[in-house]
Amino acid sequence: MSETIRELISEEDVAAKVKEIGAQITKDYEGKAVHLICVLKGGVFFTCELAKRIEVPVSLDFMSVSSYGDDTKSSGVVKIIKDLDESIEGKDVLIVEDIIDSGRTLSYLIEVLKQRNPASIRLCTLLDKPERRVKDVKVDYVCFNIPDEFVVGYGLDYAQKYRNLPFIGVVEF
Ligand SMILES: O=P(O)(O)OC[C@H]1O[C@H](OP(=O)(O)OP(=O)(O)O)[C@H](O)[C@@H]1O
Ligand code: HPA
Numbered sequence: 001m002s003e004t005i006r007e008l009i010s011e012e013d014v015a016a017k018v019k020e021i022g023a024q025i026t027k028d029y030e031g032k033a034v035h036l037i038c039v040l041k042g043g044v045f046f047t048c049e050l051a052k053r054i055e056v057p058v059s060l061d062f063m064s065v066s067s068y069g070d071d072t073k074s075s076g077v078v079k080i081i082k083d084l085d086e087s088i089e090g091k092d093v094l095i096v097e098d099i100i101d102s103g104r105t106l107s108y109l110i111e112v113l114k115q116r117n118p119a120s121i122r123l124c125t126l127l128d129k130p131e132r133r134v135k136d137v138k139v140d141y142v143c144f145n146i147p148d149e150f151v152v153g154y155g156l157d158y159a160q161k162y163r164n165l166p167f168i169g170v171v172e173f
């Protein structure tokens with residue numbers, strides 16, 4: 001069975017919105033440094049583009065969690081595959097995600113990171129699917145709200161494919 005991809009958000013629209021959110025973050029963190037935590041693998045493209053649009057000092061760390069495996073449905077179990085390299089104690093942490101869907105991944109991650117005493121913790125996501133929420137998550141920065149469809153591109157995968165698409169597309173089976 002092979003799938004096709006229908007464009008949902010163009011490369012140009014993503015770039016413009018990332019710039020806008022970067023400017024908002026710059027304003028909100030004025031006089032501080034921001035410690036970005038990229039949630040691998042999906043968050044990596046967005047993190048790189050967003051970091052370039054933030055004009056306060058930025059540091060970066062990476063965490064890898066997985067709940068979807070190669071499926072379009074969450075397993076419901078979030079696993080830490082790679083933890084952070086550095087302590088976040090006293091830092092202003094901004095978690096950067098590609099998508100909040102059921103909310104399971106982020107509600108788990110926020111609980112884990114809160115225990116480590118950061119000065120603050122906020123969440124920025126490229127995409128939000130609010131209709132699908134199972135776990136409540138407070139999202140501070142959202143680039144796009146999207147309908148309940150499985151999307152790929154700009155870091156998001158279906159069975160590890162399509163992460164490198166420069167736009168956001170819907171998978172049609
Ligand atoms: O809100 P949720 O329902 O928990 O879904 C969102 C999470 O699922 C995806 O990760 P995935 O487990 O597919 O790992 P990946 O980023 O390596 O593709 C996505 O990148 C988010 O981290
Ligand atoms: O729509 C999606 N696409 C890719 N990965 C995902 N993980 C949660 N939702 C999605």
Ligand SMILES: [Mg+2]
Binds near residue numbers: 042069157
């Ligand atoms: Mg995935």
